[in-house]
Amino acid sequence: MRGAYRKVRAVKNRLLNLVDPPVIILLYHRVADLPADPEMLAVSPENFRLHLTFLKQQFKVVRFEEDWTQLKKSAVAITFDDGYADNAVEALPIIEEVGVPVTFFVSTGNIGTDREFWWNRLEKILLQKGRFPASFRLDDSRFGRTWDSATLEQRHSMYNTLVALMQRVTPDRRESWLNQLEQWAGPVESGENFHRSMSHDEIKKLAASPWASIGAHTVTHSALSALTEEQQRKEIFTSKQELENMAELEITTFSYPFGRKQDYNNISVRLSQEAGFVKVASNFPGQVHRWTDPYQLPRHLVRNWDLSKFREEIESFWTR
Ligand SMILES: [Zn+2]
Structure with a gap:
């Protein structure tokens, strides 16, 4: 049909x-x-x-x-x-x-x-190799939740959820999430x-x-x-x-x-x-x-x- x-x-x-x-x-x-x-x-x-x-x-x-x-x-x-x-x-x-x-x-x-677009910053934080904490807790009054984050596969799924959520929030809120993530992940290899x-x-x-x-x-x-x-x-x-x-x-x-x-x-x-x-x-x-x-x-x-x-x-x- x-x-x-x-x-x-x-x-x-x-x-x-x-x-x-x-x-x-x-x-x-x-x-x-x-x-x-x-x-x-x-x-x-x-x-x-x-x-x-x-x-x-x-x-x-x-x-x-x-x-x-x-x-x-x-x-x-x-x-x-x-x-x-x-x-x-x-x-x-x-x-x-x-x-x-x-x-x-x-x-x-x-x-x-x-400065990079926020989705590129998110990619840089989450989709790199290296050791990550076992979980990430997002502190947010409405969207707060916890993800497993030890494996690259888990961080890929976290990336997909966050990239979709971040499209629907204000720039201030998004900036606060990125700051939390950057602190949690530690220094990101800057590279090219x-x-x-x-x-x-x-x-x-x-x-x-x-x-x-x-x-x-x-x-x-x-x-x-x-x-x-x-x-x-x-x-x-x-x-x-x-x-x-x-x-x-x-x-x-x-x-x-x-x-x-x-x-x-x-x-x-x-x-x-x-x-x-x-x-x-x-x-x-x-x-x-x-x-x-x-x-x-x-x-x-x-x-x-x-x-x-x-x-x-x-x-x-x-x-x-
Ligand atoms: Zn565009």
Whole structure:
């Protein structure tokens, strides 16, 4: 039955595409070869070059912030979230070499510092080898609990639970948990910093490229739905303002952190409109048609696929 339903939907979508050619928006995060990548955010430079070359040969590639309502045929838009340094160091040269427009949504809280995103800090604390205490007790009025933590396997399951919980709490609460974990684990081997955000100069480099555009992605990368209206306002307006100061450009686009329906709410949508954004990206699959809400644009997440898998996935994006 499921197969039959999928087929009917695919035929329906193909017909719809003839009437109103859609745009599909791709979502990348990082271009890097990483020793470990538990969130599967990175695409290798080799695969990224193959993806872009294929897209440029096969489709019209449009800019995220353009008006798409007059497009006569279907098109693809490319976006990045978060603002990792590899966006400027690894991705931008490939983007310029191939020649396709890309929009980068940047969280500003770590820009110009060595601080890492909270999920990278959590990974660094929990997913390293070495001796750990037999258990960890999280001190929190609502989420407090104890985990077994002696083996790497136990810490993997602890990581998975905590990464999901930390998406749904305020930045202060998350910071307190990370501090508890850092004290409990003792000094973490710092090693090479694979996870830094862009520097001010790297933001300027993106701003100066004819192929790159910059959008906002909050300050602390928290799910907006976990925050009060005032906190949401601060996250949205401050990241816009900070990027405008750094890039010396008007910032007219935004993407919701995590971006699934449960990660933002009506207040987030209203504040995005109030901030003057013309388009806002979410993170669930779908196509953009003339009738799609410009403040909740669907995107397809891209993984580290080789070319044949990428072609197959792109093909499926036109029908789902
Ligand atoms: Zn993000």
